[in-house]
Amino acid sequence: MGIETQFRAIVVDRTEDAEGKKTQSSALRLVDDGFLMPGDVTVAVDYSGINYKDGLALMGRPGVVRVWPLIAGIDVVGTVESSTDPRWSAGDRVILNGAGLGETHHGGLAERARVSGASLVRLPAGISAKRAAAIGTAGFTAMLSVLALERGGITPDSGDILVTGAAGGVGSIAIAVLAARGFRVHASTGRADELGGYLRGLGAAALVDRRTLGDAGKPLQAQHWAAAIDSVGSATLANVLAQVNYGGVVAACGLAQGPDLPTTVMPFILRAVSLIGINSVEAPLPLREQAWGRLAADLDLGLLDGLTEQIGLEEAFGAAERILAGTIHGRTVVDVRQ
Incomplete structure (x- = not known):
């Protein structure tokens, strides 16, 4: 595809040697829209985050990623570019947590994502994209x-x-x-x-x-x-x-x-x-909307800012290592454009 569709993504892959030993690894790659999985909404991703599951995936630990190759990241916060789902239009600001992201469907540690509109939540008024990513999964x-x-x-x-x-x-x-x-x-x-x-x-x-x-x-x-x-x-x-x-x-x-x-x-x-x-991956849409509505109402956003660190996409690997080591506290936001 054309260079205009290319974007950066952290991709988890698995190899198998001659003796049948399987090894999982991750790398920052340049891919294009043809790499993405089916979905009815294409999102320009602004932010993702580093959760414990992301740490496991990026550091090659088993149990999270179940298809390969796969873009990592269980959170997406961004802007709809195009949609065939009538609930969503270009320009809508959206959030997606779980729903198979980074496990069975390409995730948010990339500059673009193609997802199902059925689990998307509209970014609540008063919460910025960065703060939504800080909240994250x-x-x-x-x-x-x-x-x-x-x-x-x-x-x-x-x-x-x-x-x-x-x-x-x-x-x-x-x-x-x-x-x-x-x-x-x-x-x-x-x-x-x-x-x-x-x-x-x-x-x-x-x-x-x-x-x-x-x-x-x-x-x-x-x-x-x-x-x-x-x-x-x-x-x-x-x-x-x-x-x-x-x-x-x-x-x-x-x-x-x-x-x-x-x-x-x-x-x-x-x-x-x-x-x-508590299963955040398969939470139904009404519960997702209720939870985000309550987060907008109950969470002190100034307090959230104080527990948030922002990093760039290349720095996600170091953050993944630290979250597994237990040396990170609070939330780590990934600006995928940085």
């Missing part, structure tokens, strides 16, 4: 988790809320939103000395050493939490469940420690604890 997931707690009957009067993985993107925005709505939030972190001020600035009332949650514990423990938002999984989630009050609610949205859940049914049948899974 992490903030979207955090708000889905807050909505799940609310559907479970949790209010600020219910008691203390625990947020694990507190310094990450999901945790940071969850703390900010919950605190703004009057909840008393305890933030679990392994870097209290380094990040205690940051977490308290988001609204955390108290800090919890993650080491107290990270190892196997008893299936029922002293009750501390009215509810929790957990992005860690494994033994941490098991301990959280064991410490939640009778009738409490836990929203599970990540597996940074691991996908296993070494617990028993006891928190559920003896304390009536509810464990709610």
Whole structure:
């Protein structure tokens, strides 16, 4: 195709050697529109972001990318260039989180994207494209988790809320939103000395050493939490469940420690604890719109700016390495044009 259709993209590919060993790698490439997958809306991408899933994909870890070659990036924020979906027109400012981006469909770490209009959300008034990317899948997931707690009957009067993985993107925005709505939030972190001020600035009332949650514990423990938002999984989630009050609610949205859940049914049948899974990838459009509407209303955008770092497309590889190493806190926005 013509040079006018060429654009930069971070592409994840997989090779197989003579012995059948498969290796995944990523690289910044120049591609054109012929490389894109089918879709009824073409978007000029302004920003994407670096989420934990993006870190896994860019660093060659298995489990995220399921087709190859694939443009990475689970977030897209940009402007519609063309559309055969009657809901969208050229010039519309749009957001897309999940919906297979960066997993089974070309994602947002590129200057152009072709996607389905069925999952697009209109950029809310008052939120810039950069801020929408700073919110990204992490903030979207955090708000889905807050909505799940609310559907479970949790209010600020219910008691203390625990947020694990507190310094990450999901945790940071969850703390900010919950605190703004009057909840008393305890933030679990392994870097209290380094990040205690940051977490308290988001609204955390108290800090919890993650080491107290990270190892196997008893299936029922002293009750501390009215509810929790957990992005860690494994033994941490098991301990959280064991410490939640009778009738409490836990929203599970990540597996940074691991996908296993070494617990028993006891928190559920003896304390009536509810464990709610959060799936941002397949969230239906009405829920997407509700979550973004609430983010526009509830999230302090000045606070968001303070936890956001902006990088260029070539710098995404370094950010991916750092997010897996646990040395990034807050949100990393990628200006794909930079």
